[in-house]
Amino acid sequence: MTIRVGIAGYGNLGRGVESAINQNKDMELVGVFTRRNPEDVKLLNGNVSVHMMDDIHKFTDAIDVLILCGGSKNDLPEQGPALSALFNTVDSFDTHAKIPGYFEAVDASAKPNGKIAIISVGWDPGLFSINRLYGEAVLSEGATYTFWGKGLSQGHSDALRRIEGVKGAVQYTIPVPDAVDKVRSGSLPELTTREKHTRECYVVLADGVDGNKVKETIVTMPDYFTDYDTTVTFITEEELKQDHSAMPHGGFVIRSGKTGEDSAQVMEYSLKLDSNPEFTSSVLVAYARAAYRLHQNGETGAKTVFDIAPGLLSPKSAADLRKELL
Amino acid sequence: MTIRVGIAGYGNLGRGVESAINQNKDMELVGVFTRRNPEDVKLLNGNVSVHMMDDIHKFTDAIDVLILCGGSKNDLPEQGPALSALFNTVDSFDTHAKIPGYFEAVDASAKPNGKIAIISVGWDPGLFSINRLYGEAVLSEGATYTFWGKGLSQGHSDALRRIEGVKGAVQYTIPVPDAVDKVRSGSLPELTTREKHTRECYVVLADGVDGNKVKETIVTMPDYFTDYDTTVTFITEEELKQDHSAMPHGGFVIRSGKTGEDSAQVMEYSLKLDSNPEFTSSVLVAYARAAYRLHQNGETGAKTVFDIAPGLLSPKSAADLRKELL
Numbered sequence: 001m002t003i004r005v006g007i008a009g010y011g012n013l014g015r016g017v018e019s020a021i022n023q024n025k026d027m028e029l030v031g032v033f034t035r036r037n038p039e040d041v042k043l044l045n046g047n048v049s050v051h052m053m054d055d056i057h058k059f060t061d062a063i064d065v066l067i068l069c070g071g072s073k074n075d076l077p078e079q080g081p082a083l084s085a086l087f088n089t090v091d092s093f094d095t096h097a098k099i100p101g102y103f104e105a106v107d108a109s110a111k112p113n114g115k116i117a118i119i120s121v122g123w124d125p126g127l128f129s130i131n132r133l134y135g136e137a138v139l140s141e142g143a144t145y146t147f148w149g150k151g152l153s154q155g156h157s158d159a160l161r162r163i164e165g166v167k168g169a170v171q172y173t174i175p176v177p178d179a180v181d182k183v184r185s186g187s188l189p190e191l192t193t194r195e196k197h198t199r200e201c202y203v204v205l206a207d208g209v210d211g212n213k214v215k216e217t218i219v220t221m222p223d224y225f226t227d228y229d230t231t232v233t234f235i236t237e238e239e240l241k242q243d244h245s246a247m248p249h250g251g252f253v254i255r256s257g258k259t260g261e262d263s264a265q266v267m268e269y270s271l272k273l274d275s276n277p278e279f280t281s282s283v284l285v286a287y288a289r290a291a292y293r294l295h296q297n298g299e300t301g302a303k304t305v306f307d308i309a310p311g312l313l314s315p316k317s318a319a320d321l322r323k324e325l326l
Numbered sequence: 327m328t329i330r331v332g333i334a335g336y337g338n339l340g341r342g343v344e345s346a347i348n349q350n351k352d353m354e355l356v357g358v359f360t361r362r363n364p365e366d367v368k369l370l371n372g373n374v375s376v377h378m379m380d381d382i383h384k385f386t387d388a389i390d391v392l393i394l395c396g397g398s399k400n401d402l403p404e405q406g407p408a409l410s411a412l413f414n415t416v417d418s419f420d421t422h423a424k425i426p427g428y429f430e431a432v433d434a435s436a437k438p439n440g441k442i443a444i445i446s447v448g449w450d451p452g453l454f455s456i457n458r459l460y461g462e463a464v465l466s467e468g469a470t471y472t473f474w475g476k477g478l479s480q481g482h483s484d485a486l487r488r489i490e491g492v493k494g495a496v497q498y499t500i501p502v503p504d505a506v507d508k509v510r511s512g513s514l515p516e517l518t519t520r521e522k523h524t525r526e527c528y529v530v531l532a533d534g535v536d537g538n539k540v541k542e543t544i545v546t547m548p549d550y551f552t553d554y555d556t557t558v559t560f561i562t563e564e565e566l567k568q569d570h571s572a573m574p575h576g577g578f579v580i581r582s583g584k585t586g587e588d589s590a591q592v593m594e595y596s597l598k599l600d601s602n603p604e605f606t607s608s609v610l611v612a613y614a615r616a617a618y619r620l621h622q623n624g625e626t627g628a629k630t631v632f633d634i635a636p637g638l639l640s641p642k643s644a645a646d647l648r649k650e651l652l
Contacts, residue, residue, distance in 0.1 A: 016585070016586065019585060019586050020466075020585065023466040023467050023585070024466050096652070099648055099649070099652050100645065100648055100649050103648055120652055125652045127460065127464075127593075129651055129652045130460075130636050131595075132651045133636050133637070133639065133640055133647065133651050134453065134456075134636060134639065136640065136651075137612040137615075137636075137639035137640045137641075138453075138605075138608050138609050138612050138639075139608060140346075140349040140350050140608075141349050184598070186598070186600075259342070259345060259346065259349070259601060259604040259605065259607070259608055260341075260342065260345045260601055260604040263599075263600035263601035263604050263605075264600045265597075265598075265599050265600060265601070265604070265605050265608070266597070266598040266599075267453075267595075267596075267597055268594075268595070268596045268597075268598075269457075269593075269594070269595050269596075270593075270594045270595075270596075271591075271592070271593055271594075272510070272512070272591075272592040272594075273589075273591050273592075274512075274589035274590045274591060275585060275586055275589035275591070278585040278586040278589050278591070279464075279585065279589075279591050281585070282464045282465060282466075282585055282591075283464050286463040286464050289463075304637075304647075304648055304652055305636070305652075306635065306636050306637035306640075306644065306647050306648070306651075306652070307635050307637055307644070308635055308636075309632065309633050309634055309635045310456050310459050310460060310463075310631070310632050310634075310636075311459070311630075311632035311633055313459070313460065313463035313464075314459055314462070314463045315463075318632065318633070319426065321459065321630075321632050322425055322426055322429055322630055322632070323425070323426050325455055325458045325459050325462075325632075326422070326425050326446055326451045326455045326630055326631075326632070
């Protein structure tokens with residue numbers, strides 16, 4: 001029995017999911033759904049069909065789990081509740097502040113329809129969240145630190161591109177090495193936003209634009225840059241394309257706490273990713289397996305990574321896992 | 327409602343569990359059980375009673391979860407099955423090769439009696455196992471590496487102490503930095519046992535014993551030392567006590583894999599522990615919370631860390647976890 005998977009939305013994430021499904025022998029991609037003209041969407045595997053998103057309701061019997069690969073800002077708030085009424089779903093909704101509301105909306109849709117919807121899957125939210133939880137559950141007295149990077153931040157790059165006179169731009173978030181070292185030492189430092197990360201911007205200016213003005217706009221931008229030490233480097237369009245097209249990312253979750261009389265204990269989880277979207281996609285595919293199994297077991301409603309026992313993610317049986325990995 | 331916890335066995339691990347319970351406001355220690363004379367056992371908290379192990383069956387109504395703090399070699403193979411018929415239990419059974427059989431024995435005892443028994447909890451088996459599982463579930467094509475140390479290995483120290491002419495000894499397991507670096511680089515190296523770890527032995531000789539003979543016995547000892555680069559340093563009894571009484575440990579689980587065309591992705595989990603037994607105890611206490619909740623939900627039988635959803639470990643509600651940690 002293979003798990004029949006569908007993909008809703010075919011950007012970087014959808015392409016990553018297609019690729020990850022190919023790495024998992026117990027899964028099969030049965031269709032991709034798009035709001036573009038299906039004929040314009042070229043898959044990695046030419047044998048899989050591309051369909052119009054509007055036709056997706058015709059595929060409820062053909063798909064065991066639908067992986068939602070749209071964006072958190074405009075796509076998922078609508079697609080999550082709509083599609084979890086029809087399919088078991090997995091998504092990477094990552095607007096942290098809106099997760100509780102999104103969870104309720106998806107749950108209200110999935111549960112009465114007998115579907116499972118695992119939301120906010122990926123690495124943050126996702127694997128990083130799990131490690132924040134394990135950290136504070138095990139070391140009750142301590143502090144948790146999350147560092148991101150070195151990595152390309154999509155949201156901050158978008159913010160740069162919206163500035164007048166900016167033709168193209170990318171932004172890298174970089175953990176401050178000294179702060180990471182302090183945290184790793186177990187000394188439980190208190191760190192400000194500025195002390196934890198720096199931000200590097202690479203910007204292509206439109207012709208005749210005043211670089212100093214753009215730079216000032218960037219470093220004083222509220223929420224995005226004003227609380228950070230930000231550097232701005234102007235580059236050419238060619239340099240942007242050649243040196244900044246990859247999407248690396250990563251980071252650390254560190255839990256530092258004390259036990260007994262005064263023993264320092266440090267738990268650290270870190271990711272070093274050549275491709276952020278491909279990694280997120282790989283996590284989505286593992287949780288699609290869990291969604292399928294939970295549905296098989298008769299469970300319904302919205303779930304998060306906190307609700308999923310690790311064993312549900314593996315293609316191996318519980319007995320094999322105990323024997324090989326415990 | 328506090329969770330009423332009992333401790334069976336009061337060595338380093340039992341003492342660590344008592345200490346960890348004090349850090350968790352939703353738990354209460356209701357009794358310690360020992361095979362020694364209860365009057366000889368001094369707890370950290372003088373208000374808790376110490377009882378004879380033989381009387382433990384009288385406490386089935388007073389204890390929600392019993393944490394088994396005996397050893398894997400002689401205590402748990404007998405106590406695990408016996409006590410999981412009477413109590414919800416959590417233990418740290420860590421003889422990897424015997425886990426499948428132990429699981430079956432405990433399951434056969436717990437299930438018909440309506441009890442939950444979470445076995446093999448700690449960091450390896452335990453948190454390291456979970457990370458091996460997450461690693462291979464997410465990055466299906468790749469390799470998993472576990473490094474231990476720098477840390478004091480109890481089993482190897484015991485092996486040294488059994489050698490004739492050895493009065494006292496400790497053994498440290500140390501990951502080879504070059505091997506760790508290679509793995510972190512994502513190059514998927516193949517590493518032999520010797521290339522991954524070195525072993526450092528600190529030995530106190532009895533009077534008049536030939537050090538060269540003892541050294542030869544150590545470095546050629548099958549299973550324990552012959553496959554490793556082992557160093558032996560002779561020290562005095564005072565040095566042993568002064569410099570080698572702490573029980574630090576730690577290590578790394580690294581999963582390195584490829585996604586998409588050829589993107590290298592590296593997931594790493596690491597622990598740096600001042601006190602190995604205190605950390606293991608802290609993990610046991612978090613899983614005691616999960617055992618209590620599973621039992622409340624009507625579940626029964628043996629479980630491992632693979633079967634436990636992360637959220638069950640936290641004192642926080644699912645809604646608070648989504649809001650604060652996701």
